[in-house]
Amino acid sequence: MYTQTDIIKDTTQPGPDGTEGELVINVGPQHPATHGVLHLVITLNGETIQKIEPHLGYIHRSIEKMCESLSYRQFIYVTSRMDYLSAHINNLGCAQCVEKGMQIEVPGRAQVIRVLMSELTRIASHELWIGAMAMDLGAFTPFFYTFRERETINDIMEETCGARLTMNYMVPGGVMYDLHPDFHKRVKAFVAQFKHKVTELDDLVTNNIIFQSRTKGVGILSREDAISYGCTGPVGRGSGVNCDIRKLYPYAVYDTLSFDEVVETAGDSFARYMVRVKEMYQSISIIEQLIDNIPEGEFQAKTKAVLKLPKGEFYTRVETARGEFGVYIVSEGATTPYRIKFRSPGFSNLSALHHMAKGSKIGDLMATMGTLDLVIPDIDR
Amino acid sequence: MSIEEIKEYILSAEPTAAFDETGEWLNILISPEAWKPLAEKLKQGVLLFDYLFCLTCIDWKTHLAMVYHLSSTTYRHSIVIRANLDRDRPRIETVSDTWRTSEFHEREVFELFGVEFLHHPDLRKLILTDDFEGFPLRKDFEDPINMIKL
Numbered sequence: 001m002y003t004q005t006d007i008i009k010d011t012t013q014p015g016p017d018g019t020e021g022e023l024v025i026n027v028g029p030q031h032p033a034t035h036g037v038l039h040l041v042i043t044l045n046g047e048t049i050q051k052i053e054p055h056l057g058y059i060h061r062s063i064e065k066m067c068e069s070l071s072y073r074q075f076i077y078v079t080s081r082m083d084y085l086s087a088h089i090n091n092l093g094c095a096q097c098v099e100k101g102m103q104i105e106v107p108g109r110a111q112v113i114r115v116l117m118s119e120l121t122r123i124a125s126h127e128l129w130i131g132a133m134a135m136d137l138g139a140f141t142p143f144f145y146t147f148r149e150r151e152t153i154n155d156i157m158e159e160t161c162g163a164r165l166t167m168n169y170m171v172p173g174g175v176m177y178d179l180h181p182d183f184h185k186r187v188k189a190f191v192a193q194f195k196h197k198v199t200e201l202d203d204l205v206t207n208n209i210i211f212q213s214r215t216k217g218v219g220i221l222s223r224e225d226a227i228s229y230g231c232t233g234p235v236g237r238g239s240g241v242n243c244d245i246r247k248l249y250p251y252a253v254y255d256t257l258s259f260d261e262v263v264e265t266a267g268d269s270f271a272r273y274m275v276r277v278k279e280m281y282q283s284i285s286i287i288e289q290l291i292d293n294i295p296e297g298e299f300q301a302k303t304k305a306v307l308k309l310p311k312g313e314f315y316t317r318v319e320t321a322r323g324e325f326g327v328y329i330v331s332e333g334a335t336t337p338y339r340i341k342f343r344s345p346g347f348s349n350l351s352a353l354h355h356m357a358k359g360s361k362i363g364d365l366m367a368t369m370g371t372l373d374l375v376i377p378d379i380d381r
Numbered sequence: 382m383s384i385e386e387i388k389e390y391i392l393s394a395e396p397t398a399a400f401d402e403t404g405e406w407l408n409i410l411i412s413p414e415a416w417k418p419l420a421e422k423l424k425q426g427v428l429l430f431d432y433l434f435c436l437t438c439i440d441w442k443t444h445l446a447m448v449y450h451l452s453s454t455t456y457r458h459s460i461v462i463r464a465n466l467d468r469d470r471p472r473i474e475t476v477s478d479t480w481r482t483s484e485f486h487e488r489e490v491f492e493l494f495g496v497e498f499l500h501h502p503d504l505r506k507l508i509l510t511d512d513f514e515g516f517p518l519r520k521d522f523e524d525p526i527n528m529i530k531l
Contacts (some may be wrong), residue, residue, distance in 0.1 A: 034519060056507055056508050057507070057508035057509060057510070060509070062518075064518060065517055065518055066527075110418070225481070227431050227432050227454055228431065228480055228481040228482065229481045229482045230432065230434060230480070230482030231435060241455070243454075312403070312404065314405075317434075324434065326434065326435055326450075327528060328437065328448075328450075329436055330439055338437050338439075339440070339518075340523075341435065341437040343434060343435045347485060347486075347489075348482050351481070351482055351484060351485040352481075
């Protein structure tokens with residue numbers, strides 16, 4: 001966290017050897033480009049970044065401590081409030097961890113619904129990111145285009161789950177309700193709309209020469225560093241790391257689907273952008289494979305009213321829109337977990353920011369930080 | 382690589398290591414002093430554990446337990462390293478120069494559990510305010526204002 005003394009620590013006085021003095025500036029906690037209450041203390045030499053120190057904790061709720069007094073059904077709802085753009089996938093990771101501990105068999109229909117919802121969430125999250133990223137770099141228009149698609153997904157979610165952002169739809173044993181009767185029709189309409197309109201995105205952003213020259217060669221992260229910093233998701237794959245959990249450790253029905261793991265090798269901001277754009281096409285392909293093949297049957301397995309995990313430790317991981325989300329439950333055989341750890345992708349990705357931005361100009365910082373796709377509640381927890 | 386080969390290598394590097402295969406992955410219990418030299422060997426040696434995907438601590442009331450989940454991006458095998466720490470004076474060597482991600486994760490464990498990471502480059506509070514007292518994720522932490530007991 002931030003203390004008052006940090007403000008007066010440094011001045012613009014020249015150094016003893018006559019070089020330019022260091023300047024400390026604060027970005028955030030309330031800053032339009034940090035998309036949340038993230039506070040960066042940046043040490044500059046002229047325009048060159050020497051050091052970036054993230055100060056976290058403005059929305060720390062100690063979710064891990066809260067979960068220790070919540071039952072195995074209740075704690076899942078809290079996780080929607082972590083990475084709110086991947087709420088479905090967070091819930092899925094927790095539900096799978098409980099299912100793994102209790103060895104609950106999830107019905108086929110629920111598995112397919114879970115994957116459909118996860119992929120819709122991924123598209124919505126990437127759409128929001130592209131709009132926000134373009135806006136960070138000064139292009140305001142793409143924001144409206146990407147939000148049009150995102151709104152359609154949110155409407156689909158609202159119909160089936162009853163909420164637009166914190167859905168709480170995945171429960172241990174399946175999903176909470178069956179699909180809305182219009183779901184099939186609405187998703188089909190969305191897929192058609194997405195395919196028709198997605199070329200607009202290429203014209204507006206991808207092939208935009210200003211966007212390209214601001215992101216290419218900026219914020220380079222090598223493959224070794226990406227692994228060492230624990231970067232996953234589009235950040236890791238933009239640096240050439242094969243880290244897609246859906247491929248490496250398939251869950252739900254991902255092993256029966258045909259889709260590609262998108263990997264770029266350049267490691268710069270543009271590579272991370274391209275990974276997200278191409279991932280949306282893969283998600284659309286997954287949705288098309290599944291939407292006509294939702295099996296009939298139960299949407300939730302029969303489970304006991306009170307869930308008790310056996311004594312032991314359980315770890316599951318899922319691929320959220322931001323990367324590898326791990327749930328680590330230590331159980332003592334009671335109705336509440338003894339200890340829960342959430343391995344959030346944003347926390348590890350943020351730790352690489354100083355390394356990526358060091359030595360670059362402050363004007364490039366937004367192009368570097370933007371492509372990390374930081375969701376602050378996910379980092380603070 | 383098979384579990385037997387991993388065991389063999391770890392035993393040659395650290396003869397006092399104890400194994401437990403009850404969980405999903407091979408669990409290795411070591412003493413805190415043995416962690417730093419073993420960490421170097423795990424990353425640089427033939428096992429190539431280059432990816433630390435989870436670092437956390439558990440308060441078992443009698444002692445604290447550090448838990449490191451390691452994986453290899455080359456061989457895709459995973460292990461769990463555990464080290465029990467004295468609850469009154471928990472300290473262990475940092476591995477932030479071996480796996481860079483642990484710099485932030487260790488700072489988080491430092492403020493929430495009070496574990497001191499020796500030779501850490503920047504061991505300060507990350508999430509909590511500087512004047513915060515106590516270690517919130519320990520089991521005996523009390524906060525009568527903000528914590529609601531169910």
